[in-house]
Amino acid sequence: MRLVIESNKDQVATHAAQYVVKQIKCFQPGPSRYYVLGLPTGSTPLGMYSKLVEYYKQGEISFQYVRTFNMDEYCAIPRDHPESYHSFMWNNFFKHIDIPSENVNILDGNAEDLQKECQLYEEKIKAAGGIDLFIGGVGDDGHIAFNEPGSSLVSRTRLKTLARTTVEANKRFFDGNEELVPKQALTVGVGTIMDARQVMILITGGNKAYALKMAVEEGVSHMWTVSALQQHPKVLFIVDEDATSELRVATYKYFKSLQECVEATHQYC
Numbered sequence: 001m002r003l004v005i006e007s008n009k010d011q012v013a014t015h016a017a018q019y020v021v022k023q024i025k026c027f028q029p030g031p032s033r034y035y036v037l038g039l040p041t042g043s044t045p046l047g048m049y050s051k052l053v054e055y056y057k058q059g060e061i062s063f064q065y066v067r068t069f070n071m072d073e074y075c076a077i078p079r080d081h082p083e084s085y086h087s088f089m090w091n092n093f094f095k096h097i098d099i100p101s102e103n104v105n106i107l108d109g110n111a112e113d114l115q116k117e118c119q120l121y122e123e124k125i126k127a128a129g130g131i132d133l134f135i136g137g138v139g140d141d142g143h144i145a146f147n148e149p150g151s152s153l154v155s156r157t158r159l160k161t162l163a164r165t166t167v168e169a170n171k172r173f174f175d176g177n178e179e180l181v182p183k184q185a186l187t188v189g190v191g192t193i194m195d196a197r198q199v200m201i202l203i204t205g206g207n208k209a210y211a212l213k214m215a216v217e218e219g220v221s222h223m224w225t226v227s228a229l230q231q232h233p234k235v236l237f238i239v240d241e242d243a244t245s246e247l248r249v250a251t252y253k254y255f256k257s258l259q260e261c262v263e264a265t266h267q268y269c
C-alpha cells in the first residue's frame with residue numbers, strides 16, 4: 001500500500017490526474033490495446049476529472065483507446081436525471097474528452113432484470129481484459145462504491161440497499177430531501193475492485209479521517225469495506241492533510257518519508 005499525503009484537495013486532484021495520465025501513457029494504448037479504467041462518482045473525484053479534461057484540452061492525453069467501467073448507479077431514477085451517475089459522468093467528464101461513447105460502460109439501474117445486468121457487467125469487464133486502474137472514493141463509513149458496512153469482501157456486481165447514513169449523506173444532491181434519494185443501487189463488488197491490477201483511492205476532508213484510519217491502521221473488516229484493499233498488491237491512497245487527522249503520528253511520518261523517497265527517485269510508473 002502507498003499513501004500519498006497532499007496539502008489540500010486541489011493537490012490531491014492534480015496528483016491523481018497526473019497519475020492517471022502517466023499510467024495511460026506508460027501503457028501506450030492503441031486500436032488493439034485498450035487501457036481500462038474503473039471510475040467513481042461523488043464530490044471527491046470532481047477535481048481530478050476537471051484536471052483530466054484540462055490535460056486533454058492541452059493535448060497532453062487522449063482517451064481514444066481507453067475503456068471505462070463506472071463503479072455504481074442508482075436504481076429507479078431515470079438515466080437522464082441530473083443526479084444519476086450517467087449524468088454525472090457525462091457532464092463532468094465524458095462529454096469534454098475524446099472517448100468514444102461505445103467505450104463507456106455504466107450499469108443500468110433501470111434494467112428489467114437487474115441481476116442479469118450485474119452479471120453481464122462482470123462479463124463485460126472480463127471481456128475487456130479486466131480493469132487496469134480502479135479509481136474510487138470512500139463514504140464517511142468507509143464504503144467503496146456502494147459496498148456498505150457488512151458487505152461481503154468477496155462480493156461481485158449486484159443490487160444493494162443503501163445504508164441510512166449514505167442516504168443521509170447523499171441527500172445534499174437531492175434538494176436536501178431524503179425522500180428523493182434512491183434507496184437502492186447497482187454496484188461493483190469489493191471482489192470486482194480487488195481484481196483490478198491497480199486501485200487508487202482519493203480521500204479528502206476531516207469527515208473522512210476516521211475512514212482513512214480504519215482503512216490503513218486497523219485490520220481488514222467488512223464493516224469498513226475500504227479496508228479490504230490492505231490485501232491488494234498495488235493500491236495507492238491519495239489524501240489531503242485534513243483526512244489524516246485520525247492517523248497516528250508514526251503512521252503519518254512513515255508514509256510522508258516514503259513519499260519523499262519515491263518522489264526523489266521518480267519510481268512512479
Ligand code: GLP
Pocket residue numbers: 040041042043044045071072136137138139140143144145146166
Ligand atoms: C457514494 C458513492 C461512492 C463515493 C461516496 C463518497 O456513496 N457510491 O463511490 O465514494 O459517495 O462521495 P463523496 O466523494 O461525495 O464524499
